Amino acid sequence: MRYAETGFNLEIDLSRGNIEKEQTDPRLTELHLGGLGTNAKILWDRVPPEVEPFSPDNLLIFSTGLLCGTPAVGANRTIVSTVSPQTLLMGYSMMGGFWAPELKFAGYDKVILRGKSPKLVYLWINNDKVEIRDASHLQGKGAVETTELIKRELKEPKAQVAAIGLAGENRVYMASIEQGRSSASRLGIGAVMGDKRLKAIAVRGTKDINLARPAEFIELCNEVLQYIKAREEHPVPGVMPILAGLGSPQEMRIVDEEWHTTNFMWGNARTRRRDFWNQEVEEKWREIQENVRTRLISCYNCPMKCGAIISVPGISTYMMKCFSKLTYTMAAYSDLDFGFKIAQRATEYGVDGFSTPQVMAFALELYEAGILTDKDMPGIPSDNEGRFYWLLDRIVRREGIGDVLANGTYWAAKKIGKGAEEYAHNNIKKHEQLPLKLGMLNPVYFLMYCTGEKANITQIEGQFPQSPFPTMEEREEFVKDWIQVPDEKFKQYLLKWELRGEYGNPHYPDVQASCYIVDWQEKMHYIDDALGICAGLSSFPLKPPYHIHNYPTIISAATGMDIDEAGLTEITKRNRNLLRAFNVRRGLRRADEKPPEDHWKKRYPELEEELLDAYYQFKGWNNQGIPTKETLDGLGLDYVRGDFEQRGIYNGGKKKRPGTKQASQKSKKAKAEN
Amino acid sequence: MKKVKVIKIDADKCNGCRACEAICSAFHAAPKYSSTNPERSKIRVLFDPLKDIYIPVMAGEYTEAECNGRDIYTIDGKEYDECSFCRASCPSRNLFKDPDSGLPLKCDMCEEEPPLEEPMCVQWCLSDALTYEEREEEGEEEEKPGEMEIGLESLVKKHGMKKVLDTVAQMANKS
Ligand code: SF4
Ligand code: SF4
Numbered sequence A: 001m002r003y004a005e006t007g008f009n010l011e012i013d014l015s016r017g018n019i020e021k022e023q024t025d026p027r028l029t030e031l032h033l034g035g036l037g038t039n040a041k042i043l044w045d046r047v048p049p050e051v052e053p054f055s056p057d058n059l060l061i062f063s064t065g066l067l068c069g070t071p072a073v074g075a076n077r078t079i080v081s082t083v084s085p086q087t088l089l090m091g092y093s094m095m096g097g098f099w100a101p102e103l104k105f106a107g108y109d110k111v112i113l114r115g116k117s118p119k120l121v122y123l124w125i126n127n128d129k130v131e132i133r134d135a136s137h138l139q140g141k142g143a144v145e146t147t148e149l150i151k152r153e154l155k156e157p158k159a160q161v162a163a164i165g166l167a168g169e170n171r172v173y174m175a176s177i178e179q180g181r182s183s184a185s186r187l188g189i190g191a192v193m194g195d196k197r198l199k200a201i202a203v204r205g206t207k208d209i210n211l212a213r214p215a216e217f218i219e220l221c222n223e224v225l226q227y228i229k230a231r232e233e234h235p236v237p238g239v240m241p242i243l244a245g246l247g248s249p250q251e252m253r254i255v256d257e258e259w260h261t262t263n264f265m266w267g268n269a270r271t272r273r274r275d276f277w278n279q280e281v282e283e284k285w286r287e288i289q290e291n292v293r294t295r296l297i298s299c300y301n302c303p304m305k306c307g308a309i310i311s312v313p314g315i316s317t318y319m320m321k322c323f324s325k326l327t328y329t330m331a332a333y334s335d336l337d338f339g340f341k342i343a344q345r346a347t348e349y350g351v352d353g354f355s356t357p358q359v360m361a362f363a364l365e366l367y368e369a370g371i372l373t374d375k376d377m378p379g380i381p382s383d384n385e386g387r388f389y390w391l392l393d394r395i396v397r398r399e400g401i402g403d404v405l406a407n408g409t410y411w412a413a414k415k416i417g418k419g420a421e422e423y424a425h426n427n428i429k430k431h432e433q434l435p436l437k438l439g440m441l442n443p444v445y446f447l448m449y450c451t452g453e454k455a456n457i458t459q460i461e462g463q464f465p466q467s468p469f470p471t472m473e474e475r476e477e478f479v480k481d482w483i484q485v486p487d488e489k490f491k492q493y494l495l496k497w498e499l500r501g502e503y504g505n506p507h508y509p510d511v512q513a514s515c516y517i518v519d520w521q522e523k524m525h526y527i528d529d530a531l532g533i534c535a536g537l538s539s540f541p542l543k544p545p546y547h548i549h550n551y552p553t554i555i556s557a558a559t560g561m562d563i564d565e566a567g568l569t570e571i572t573k574r575n576r577n578l579l580r581a582f583n584v585r586r587g588l589r590r591a592d593e594k595p596p597e598d599h600w601k602k603r604y605p606e607l608e609e610e611l612l613d614a615y616y617q618f619k620g621w622n623n624q625g626i627p628t629k630e631t632l633d634g635l636g637l638d639y640v641r642g643d644f645e646q647r648g649i650y651n652g653g654k655k656k657r658p659g660t661k662q663a664s665q666k667s668k669k670a671k672a673e674n
Numbered sequence B: 001m002k003k004v005k006v007i008k009i010d011a012d013k014c015n016g017c018r019a020c021e022a023i024c025s026a027f028h029a030a031p032k033y034s035s036t037n038p039e040r041s042k043i044r045v046l047f048d049p050l051k052d053i054y055i056p057v058m059a060g061e062y063t064e065a066e067c068n069g070r071d072i073y074t075i076d077g078k079e080y081d082e083c084s085f086c087r088a089s090c091p092s093r094n095l096f097k098d099p100d101s102g103l104p105l106k107c108d109m110c111e112e113e114p115p116l117e118e119p120m121c122v123q124w125c126l127s128d129a130l131t132y133e134e135r136e137e138e139g140e141e142e143e144k145p146g147e148m149e150i151g152l153e154s155l156v157k158k159h160g161m162k163k164v165l166d167t168v169a170q171m172a173n174k175s
Helices: A026-032 A035-046 A099-106 A143-154 A186-195 A214-233 A258-263 A279-292 A324-331 A336-349 A355-368 A384-397 A401-405 A408-416 A443-451 A472-480 A489-496 A511-531 A551-559 A565-585 A605-619 A629-634 A638-646 B019-027 B120-124 B147-159 B161-174
Strands: A008-013 A018-023 A060-064 A078-083 A090-095 A110-114 A121-126 A129-134 A160-163 A177-179 A182-184 A198-204 A293-297 A307-310 A318-321 A438-440 A600-602 B002-009 B043-048 B053-058 B130-137
Touching: A008 A129, A018 A129, A026 A035, A026 A565, A035 A060, A035 A078, A035 A090, A035 A110, A035 A511, A035 A565, A060 A099, A060 A186, A078 A099, A078 A186, A090 A177, A090 A186, A090 A565, A099 A121, A099 A160, A099 A198, A121 A143, A143 A160, A143 A177, A143 A198, A143 A336, A177 A186, A182 A186, A214 A551, A258 A324, A279 A293, A279 A336, A307 A336, A318 A324, A318 A336, A324 A336, A324 A355, A336 A384, A355 A384, A355 A401, A355 A408, A384 A401, A401 A408, A443 A511, A443 A605, A472 A489, A489 A511, A511 A551, A511 A565, A511 A605, A551 A565, A565 A629, A565 A638, A629 A638, B002 B053, B019 B043, B019 B120, B120 B130, B147 B161
Parallel strands: A008 A110, A121 A198, A438 A600
Antiparallel strands: A008 A018, A060 A078, A060 A110, A078 A090, A090 A182, A121 A129, A160 A177, A160 A198, A177 A182, A293 A307, A307 A318, B002 B130, B043 B053
């Protein structure tokens, strides 16, 4: 019997309409756990670097994590992996909600999609019955709308549906996959789904997921629950309210947004408004938020309530979580009320709430600068909010200038030329970043921004405070019950870390300490992404219930494999290096690993080189960021080493850059109503 | 005196996490906790987020025949689906039936020896949508049928005692 996992994947060839159920090799679970780990393995094996994102040979993998479907609290992540049309590297995005456990209960660990359907279809997985169904009647429909329509036509209110909207159908690089309460938004994976002409996947499952050592496992789950309870009663003092507790930043529950609104940039990641927040704003925003928020809601088997049902009078109800509350508001220099309204349309279209507002703000800057003119923007409204709606409608339809903008700021700027590149100033690896512009270089964040494989800071940071506590008293208080640290030295780093001076940024944490801190933060994300545990209960918040000391026993009790901390660390390293190897093979090198030029005002080129050198070495990579032969062999990845050698990658060889064509994709445009 | 056990349901506090379903199904697995499957749970959360409807319902009695009619409630302007608040495992709907055998499921308040402090769903509902109360009431403590008895009874009602006995005898012969 297989424990925690089902031991089966669904292999779907959309070109031929072929469906196979395939047993998986249990050895792969031992080597990679599951989720992102096994996704990376499949992508490495089956998607060579020549494959372009919109090729039928590109795979789109919907994976559960290893613990999804067990009673492990917060084990609900769906990990979607493919080649990103935007970065041309591996795109992996995750969503919470209910889809992954349902897939487990239907009897599968992953759905692996290849090929391209000749017409728009959706997949219906009902336990052993799996069918590809016509979706022509769903063309142009919103993502939330599609979900409701599919559940109704299947007469299955309990089915879980992941769907794309118009943006995905039109292969917009910011297209997301929406699943009611949650979405997998980053890196354009919705565009790949649309390219495969797959509108949605509906799942319903009524089978068992087994545990190897049930009594022990439940005992551990109870401890996690108890810890969550205690932690909720004791928010971390001295940090902003939305980050003091567990879960994703609690922006649906909490109104106080002083931190985001006065520290993050408005517009096209441009303007800091230090004095924006005041009592008047707080009162107004409280009223707005409380008026539209009907209920706080959770993902499967999690008490954190990071999401909310949002009902703005006059428009359809939708669900929201986290920072998308503010991204549109701040990009448009507008009000919270506008943010809640436009997010409804954006959710139906199925677009990433991080990148999309930035792309629109970028376009408006170009317009003001005269780089885009009335010829490019015929009929654009005169007010800012109207302009955002106008742009959004055109981007998701790839209409006029929208066709250019739909590829994100990096590719759009290249296409527009005339100095537009200067305005695409907030990217890493061609991907839009959080709108943050700061003063003093932070060495830990420098490394994370450079090397994070997902090109998204929230997917690598966490656990270690973002800035030092001002007083020794606060620091001592913080480290007192900091059981999550891998070892004592991390407490020392925090105790020593000062606001400024010798022990402040950029020289402290020093180079070595920075390597350790980044490695720990990143490691926890890799574990979560393999297990399908929400980062909000583990790698992201301060003092989470899951950590490196209890994870090995939890995994062992669930699966029956005997894993200790060292073993878990090794698996994580293997997964991490495999992901890097996939991207190296697609051309990723040191030159790509840099934060936006203006991310910090005070930069230290020499120190930055030193940091990157040291971190690469720490990771077992050469000075180009390529895993060395010894590193790969040591992790049992000798097949990767062999491939690298054959391709001459160690000899500075062949930096292949596939898919740089930026042809208009209008031909694929789906017609749609509003 | 008899002991009355009450799970109080504050539907306004329910966040739809279905932790109650997960743990209920695990607790009642044999061996205990060995498997999870919300479809076997004796509590189900009926929810429709876009209508802001969240109602945890515990499985009640098995009924052979459906009601003569069905009810649809509207509360605070929200229209609930047919039979939303009904606890019965009944032929008219696909709720509270074991997914493999089709046998009815019924909440047993997690009865066991020694007794739990609170039923499992209540313990795992950190949102306090489910809370537990016990009180004494006049009257005789009634003998409660066990899980197997409930299942057998429904089989007998459906197929008749003879058919069930014959089948059991056949199975015994085979093994
Ligand atoms: S912490 Fe929040 S986002 Fe994570 S699983 Fe729980 S409810 Fe979902
Ligand atoms: S555990 Fe509580 S909050 Fe979660 S679905 Fe059940 S009743 Fe609702």
